[in-house]
Amino acid sequence: MKADALRGHLDPMILAVVEPEPLHGYAIMEALLARSGGELDLPTGTLYPALRRLERAGYLASEWSTVGGRKRRTYQLTSAGAKMLAAGKQEWLTFRSVVEGVLRPGEA
Amino acid sequence: MKADALRGHLDPMILAVVEPEPLHGYAIMEALLARSGGELDLPTGTLYPALRRLERAGYLASEWSTVGGRKRRTYQLTSAGAKMLAAGKQEWLTFRSVVEGVLRPGEA
DNA sequence: GCTTCATAAGTAGAGTGGCTACATGTTGCC
DNA sequence: GGCAACATGTAGCCACTCTACTTATGAAGC
Numbered sequence: 035m036k037a038d039a040l041r042g043h044l045d046p047m048i049l050a051v052v053e054p055e056p057l058h059g060y061a062i063m064e065a066l067l068a069r070s071g072g073e074l075d076l077p078t079g080t081l082y083p084a085l086r087r088l089e090r091a092g093y094l095a096s097e098w099s100t101v102g103g104r105k106r107r108t109y110q111l112t113s114a115g116a117k118m119l120a121a122g123k124q125e126w127l128t129f130r131s132v133v134e135g136v137l138r139p140g141e142a
Numbered sequence: 143m144k145a146d147a148l149r150g151h152l153d154p155m156i157l158a159v160v161e162p163e164p165l166h167g168y169a170i171m172e173a174l175l176a177r178s179g180g181e182l183d184l185p186t187g188t189l190y191p192a193l194r195r196l197e198r199a200g201y202l203a204s205e206w207s208t209v210g211g212r213k214r215r216t217y218q219l220t221s222a223g224a225k226m227l228a229a230g231k232q233e234w235l236t237f238r239s240v241v242e243g244v245l246r247p248g249e250a
Numbered sequence: 251g252c253t254t255c256a257t258a259a260g261t262a263g264a265g266t267g268g269c270t271a272c273a274t275g276t277t278g279c280c
Numbered sequence: 281g282g283c284a285a286c287a288t289g290t291a292g293c294c295a296c297t298c299t300a301c302t303t304a305t306g307a308a309g310c
Contacts, residue, residue, distance in 0.1 A: 104275090
């Protein structure tokens with residue numbers, strides 16, 4: 035999977051994995067990896083800046099904690115983030131229908 | 143639909159519309175608009191550079207012609223382009239399953 | 251004749267966001 | 281002592297889409 039493909043789709047995916055429960059960055063990486071069947075292996079240089087961006091934008095809120103001597107920054111969805119996630123899901127459906135309307139992926 | 147969403151997905155879509163028959167730039171724009179149900183209205187500043195890029199890469203071949211006093215540059219798919227298109231369709235299926243695995247868009 | 255829209259192709263420059271590569275530190279296993 | 285996994289982060293690159301602009305013809309409306 036090419037890198038650019040992710041552009042603009044990563045944000046809702048991050049919001050989606052923290053929706054059911056707050057997670058720290060490393061756990062978010064693992065959740066994305068698991069939920070994508072091992073396909074979505076984000077480099078830290080992508081994830082951490084994305085988290086800060088989402089927090090600055092008000093979609094996530096973070097809190098520091100220490101577990102077993104390791105510092106963690108745990109992110110949870112804000113109400114604005116929940117709205118953004120819902121909008122993102124809707125946009126995905128539109129995007130998908132656009133691409134498939136043009137690509138007709140069945141006709142290989 | 144946000145602009146970035148298109149990133150990395152535009153190329154296969156362009157290849158897809160010129161697959162059945164060669165088209166010139168303006169006609170490609172219209173074909174994309176039609177096939178996407180009016181959603182994909184590309185600015186010329188996106189399309190024309192993309193076409194040149196795809197030609198430089200060997201996926202498209204172009205030819206000038208004049209129709210009704212208007213100059214047209216008609217693009218057709220090369221065999222490398224056809225391969226690229228097939229690969230692009232496959233990649234789309236992977237990408238789709240990754241996003242939907244993470245997003246679970248049904249659970250709105 | 252003049253304006254305006256659709257047709258047709260292009261360039262310049264900006265912005266953004268995911269990437270590579272690097273930096274830092276802990277815990278636990280061999 | 282050394283390495284893997286855990287955990288967080290920054291700096292800078294680069295590719296692609298965008299806005300805004302330029303050029304030019306044909307047809308319709310007034």
